[in-house]
Amino acid sequence: MLNPITNSRKNILLYTLVWVVIFTAHLYLISLAGTMPLWFRFLESFLNISFLYALGIGIWHITVAQKNEAAYSPERWIGIFVTGLIIISLWQVFTGGIAWLIDNKSDAYSRIFLTILPYRLMFGFFTYLTLTIIYHNILVFNEISMRKLREEQLRSHLAEQELNMLWSQINPHFLFNSLNSISALTLSDPMKAYDMIIRLADFLRFTINTRDHQLHTLTEELEICDRYMDIEKIRFGTRITYEKMLANECRQLTVPRLIIQPLLENALKHGAYETLNHCTIRLDCQKKDDCVFITIKNSYDPESVQLKKGRGIGIENIKQRLQLIYPHKGTLTVNKTTDTFIVTLQIPINTENA
Numbered sequence: 001m002l003n004p005i006t007n008s009r010k011n012i013l014l015y016t017l018v019w020v021v022i023f024t025a026h027l028y029l030i031s032l033a034g035t036m037p038l039w040f041r042f043l044e045s046f047l048n049i050s051f052l053y054a055l056g057i058g059i060w061h062i063t064v065a066q067k068n069e070a071a072y073s074p075e076r077w078i079g080i081f082v083t084g085l086i087i088i089s090l091w092q093v094f095t096g097g098i099a100w101l102i103d104n105k106s107d108a109y110s111r112i113f114l115t116i117l118p119y120r121l122m123f124g125f126f127t128y129l130t131l132t133i134i135y136h137n138i139l140v141f142n143e144i145s146m147r148k149l150r151e152e153q154l155r156s157h158l159a160e161q162e163l164n165m166l167w168s169q170i171n172p173h174f175l176f177n178s179l180n181s182i183s184a185l186t187l188s189d190p191m192k193a194y195d196m197i198i199r200l201a202d203f204l205r206f207t208i209n210t211r212d213h214q215l216h217t218l219t220e221e222l223e224i225c226d227r228y229m230d231i232e233k234i235r236f237g238t239r240i241t242y243e244k245m246l247a248n249e250c251r252q253l254t255v256p257r258l259i260i261q262p263l264l265e266n267a268l269k270h271g272a273y274e275t276l277n278h279c280t281i282r283l284d285c286q287k288k289d290d291c292v293f294i295t296i297k298n299s300y301d302p303e304s305v306q307l308k309k310g311r312g313i314g315i316e317n318i319k320q321r322l323q324l325i326y327p328h329k330g331t332l333t334v335n336k337t338t339d340t341f342i343v344t345l346q347i348p349i350n351t352e353n354a
């Protein structure tokens with residue numbers, strides 16, 4: 001784990017600047033304690049502050065070595081206090097001894113040393129304890145951040161797996177309906193059945209080629225929809241009309257892959273499957289504020305037989321996918337008038353859309 005001081009030049013410079021200020025203050029204060037040559041005051045200050053400078057960097061490694069212990073256990077903090085007392089005592093023995101030897105074992109320095117010793121010990125221990133607490137909090141913060149990151153990665157992985165599972169439901173569902181249509185056409189119109197098989201293969205090839213991404217542009221999504229509607233037009237012929245209105249500002253906005261095609265399939269189920277009357281399906285895409293609104297309307301005959309009911313795989317699938325990709329933001333609403341079904345998708349414009 002990188003030391004927060006030495007991991008960047010900016011931090012090293014700032015840390016050094018702080019200790020230069022402390023060195024200057026120490027040099028001034030020691031001159032007030034007694035008369036000593038300037039060179040000796042400078043040397044004595046340099047020895048003491050250099051030790052604390054190095055200690056401040058080394059404390060990080062001591063704190064890291066103790067990180068596996070309970071963060072707030074008494075044993076850990078007793079160990080921290082004892083370690084601090086030992087280090088600070090050794091600091092004064094080491095620096096004081098060197099200065100005393102250099103000054104030829106001067107009694108004057110001995111008196112000054114004993115005068116300022118309590119203050120030095122308090123300052124040294126305060127410095128040690130302050131840096132230990134700061135490093136401890138950095139480690140705790142890093143641990144919490146890493147834990148949140150791992151949890152987020154796990155949630156993302158689980159969401160991706162669920163999205164893949166939901167997406168895998170779409171093709172079998174669509175294929176089931178398409179093969180039913182082809183089966184019916186093989187008896188009534190073999191050439192149309194052949195044409196439908198060709199278009200179905202083209203549709204599946206296109207969807208497979210775009211399967212690597214959960215999101216793609218609205219233009220790409222509508223191309224899939226066009227290919228799907230080409231298949232259905234073979235079966236229903238002039239009984240269905242497909243219209244779409246796409247604002248230019250929406251073309252490059254991203255949407256979940258295969259989010260609209262199941263809604264067109266649902267519109268056909270409610271509009272064309274249950275009546276011999278003409279069915280109009282209209283798709284409209286508009287950008288409003290920070291969302292794109294996709295509306296699909298289909299006409300139906302209210303006097304025809306009761307609307308076909310199924311498991312609603314398409315609608316429920318889309319709701320779940322929106323919840324996974326855009327938690328609490330993406331919505332799907334279904335409304336009905338006397339002769340029109342209206343399905344509206346509200347998809348947030350995320351950073352990829354910008």
